[in-house]
Every structure is written in C-alpha cells, then in structure tokens.
Amino acid sequence: MAKTVTNTHTEFHCDKLDVANTSSLSLLFYPQRLIVLAKNQNGLVIGVNDYPFVEDKELEMILEKDLFVSQMRSQCETTLYVFSPDFCLVPSVLFDASEVQHYLNFSVETTGKDAFYSHLNDSQLVIVGGIDSTLLAIFGNHIKNLTLRHGSSLAIAYLLGEKADMLNQELAVVIEDHEMYVAGFINKELKFFNRFEVRNNQDFLKYSFSVLHQLAFDRMHCKITLYGNLDEINVQEQVLRKYFKNIEITTPKPSQNYLPGAESFRETKKLEAFWAS
Known part of the structure; x- marks a missing residue:
C-alpha cells in the first residue's frame, strides 16, 4: 500500500521488502519529480519511491538517501527515463549515431546539454533526447551502469x-x-x-x-x-x-507485474505503473 514518509516522498513497497533482491532500477525523471522503480530478477516490481523536488541539491540528497539507489548503485542495471521537451524523432534509415547532437539541435538549443538516443523495438524510429549536463553529472555521481532514454519512448x-x-x-x-x-x-x-x-x-x-x-x-x-x-x-x-x-x-493493458503490496503504485494511473517496456 502507499505510504507517505514525513512529507518527503511516497512509498509503494511490497509487503516483504528485501532490497538485496533488486536486479534493475528504472528512474522516471521529471522537471520536479523523480520516481524510483525497483524490480527483482524475475521482473517483478518490489518497490517504488516517488519524490517531489525543486532544486538540484534536493535531487542529489534524494539519490544519496533513496533505499534502492544508495544500496544498489553499482550492482544493477539502471535506466533513466528523461521527461523533458528536449527530444526529436529520426527515421532509422537516416540515423547516424555520430550526428546525435546535430539531430537534437534541429529541435532545441543544445548548449550545456548531453544528447543520447534509443531505438524503438520493431519500429523505424530512433528517439534522440537531451539532458542538462549538470543534472547528468549528478546522476553519474550516484549511479553506475546508467542507460539513458527519453520518456517519450515509453508512450x-x-x-x-x-x-x-x-x-x-x-x-x-x-x-x-x-x-x-x-x-x-x-x-x-x-x-x-x-x-x-x-x-x-x-x-x-x-x-x-x-x-x-x-x-x-x-x-x-x-x-x-x-x-x-x-x-x-x-x-x-x-x-x-x-x-x-x-x-x-x-488504463493501459497491464504487463507490469508486482509482488503483493507494491501494486498500489497503479493508483497513480501512470503508464509505467501498468506497462513494462
């Protein structure tokens, strides 16, 4: 069930949580919100932490103290989904990985930003995204094995x-x-x-x-x-x-599976609460 912790964040944890069972992390990164979703080796969600924040230093504190990130930062694969206006779609037949920064520059100003990309499964599209370099450095200081995807790729x-x-x-x-x-x-x-x-x-x-x-x-x-x-x-x-x-x-057709208790994350009605990419 959902639990609000001293007005700092909301937890959606399974009934018998063991952080050591974490196999992968998905971070949903919004302009003023970070959601940490943890799965075990069977692909079942064992817990979700939902944090609001305003300043970069708050984000840094969240990454330092989050139960899953702080204990598993170098032990599991982590995907960071960046929800921002900095993205564009490129047809696969025209895509050249060495030109990623140029593709993004057609859509947004790229000064001070790092560009990244991901291929859509069974699609002819590549999604190019951008993230502020200082924010990426904050994540890099706390998480190893970090994969970047734009949040639009989920939709x-x-x-x-x-x-x-x-x-x-x-x-x-x-x-x-x-x-x-x-x-x-x-x-x-x-x-x-x-x-x-x-x-x-x-x-x-x-x-x-x-x-x-x-x-x-x-x-x-x-x-x-x-x-x-x-x-x-x-x-x-x-x-x-x-x-x-x-x-x-x-609501999306459900393919995201949970250990008992953690399924309360579906109350947020988010796509990621129902569907696993």
Whole structure:
C-alpha cells in the first residue's frame, strides 16, 4: 500500500521488502519529480519511491538517501527515463549515431546539454533526447551502469503496440506530470507525435484542436483515447466531453507485474505503473 514518509516522498513497497533482491532500477525523471522503480530478477516490481523536488541539491540528497539507489548503485542495471521537451524523432534509415547532437539541435538549443538516443523495438524510429549536463553529472555521481532514454519512448512504444486496434482517425494521449504526449494515427499508422505542457482545460483544447486541424481530423467523429491521471494536468472529463463526441479515458493493458503490496503504485494511473517496456 502507499505510504507517505514525513512529507518527503511516497512509498509503494511490497509487503516483504528485501532490497538485496533488486536486479534493475528504472528512474522516471521529471522537471520536479523523480520516481524510483525497483524490480527483482524475475521482473517483478518490489518497490517504488516517488519524490517531489525543486532544486538540484534536493535531487542529489534524494539519490544519496533513496533505499534502492544508495544500496544498489553499482550492482544493477539502471535506466533513466528523461521527461523533458528536449527530444526529436529520426527515421532509422537516416540515423547516424555520430550526428546525435546535430539531430537534437534541429529541435532545441543544445548548449550545456548531453544528447543520447534509443531505438524503438520493431519500429523505424530512433528517439534522440537531451539532458542538462549538470543534472547528468549528478546522476553519474550516484549511479553506475546508467542507460539513458527519453520518456517519450515509453508512450510511443506502447501506442505503436496498440495501433492494430485503432480507428482510421485516432488521437492517443498519454498524460505525464503537467504534460501530455499526443500521437495521431491515420489508418493505423503513426503520422504525428509531440509533447505539450498542459496546465488546464484551455491548454488541452488548444493543443488538441491544433493537432486535429493539422491531421484534417473531424473532431466529432475521430476517436480520442486518454491514458493517465487528468488531475496531473488539471483537466476535467466533463469539459472534454462537451467538445469531443468519441472520447475514452482508460488504463493501459497491464504487463507490469508486482509482488503483493507494491501494486498500489497503479493508483497513480501512470503508464509505467501498468506497462513494462
């Protein structure tokens, strides 16, 4: 079950937690939030720690004191998922790993940032991401065997796996901490993908209408599927239903498995709480 610890973070731990059983760590890194997800050698989630923070020094303290990171930093593989506006998609046939910094520079200013990339499984896309160099150094000081992926890779990979069940005009929206990833599918093929910061209903409607217009979708007939917690972007379902006729708010098909007790992390409604990449 979820447990708030002295107003510093929330724990979702299995009933009989043994940190020594940790085999891998996934770190979900948002602008002001870090989620540490630990799995055992069987791929079962044994515990999750969810931390808010504001300043870099707070992040450093979190990494120093976190139960899983502090004890397992050099003993297991760790993947850092960076949720930031610094990313772009590159077709695999055009991708050259030596040009990663240049790809990212087409989308964002790259001064003071480190670029990284990952291939999507069974896809023709490569996701290039960026992270502030000082922040990467903080993680590097505390964690060995660190693999970097952009947070958007989780949303794209999941949605591509769902495209066979999509309609000819469909928008899929994945909500992540004051932002949303929007994918547009035409005839079950990905034609649009981007990230938008959303703070209220007006933001959601503005960006949704813009994407619908770009794809020439009929908003009264196309399907819109939302995954995640609407509260994280301060959006109300009853407002959305006034503007969209075919809208579904759902949870991802579960493939993330837990030891008893840790499954309370699903209460966050995050994609990563249900689906394992």
